[in-house]
Amino acid sequence: MAKKRRLIKEEPEEEYTFNPSAFDEREFLLKGLYSTKVLILAIVLAIVVGFVAAVIWNSLSDKTIVTVIDTLLVFFVCAIMKKLFVTCGIRADLLETKTLLGNYLIYLTLALGACILFINPPFF
Numbered sequence: 001m002a003k004k005r006r007l008i009k010e011e012p013e014e015e016y017t018f019n020p021s022a023f024d025e026r027e028f029l030l031k032g033l034y035s036t037k038v039l040i041l042a043i044v045l046a047i048v049v050g051f052v053a054a055v056i057w058n059s060l061s062d063k064t065i066v067t068v069i070d071t072l073l074v075f076f077v078c079a080i081m082k083k084l085f086v087t088c089g090i091r092a093d094l095l096e097t098k099t100l101l102g103n104y105l106i107y108l109t110l111a112l113g114a115c116i117l118f119i120n121p122p123f124f
Helices: 025-059 063-079 081-087 095-117
Strands: none
Touching: 025 063, 025 081, 025 095, 063 081, 063 095, 081 095
16 A cells, blocks of 8 residues: 655754854054064064074084083073064064974074084084
8 A cells, every 4th residue: 555645744944044243454454563572573583592592512522512502592581582572562462372492492402503503513
């Protein structure tokens, strides 16, 4: 025996309207500008600290102690970098934590690279 077809009743779909939040273009541009300034400052600072660490490395003979001094110098400057940004007139509160962490990692990597570059010939 054949079964009866069931009629499927279609329920009315809910209508969803997308309301975008207010976009502050000026704040967006300021954040980009400040993050670029901080990145450039971190790069310059890393090169200077790498050069100072290389001078310390080349001036002292006990390389074990010099390695510890250079490492402490680089990490000390990294720890006070946010205060240096504020003294340079850059508002660090506009920057996200991800941006600051990225700048710190770039600073550490570049300071290490500059130090290695400056302790080898033809720079020493």
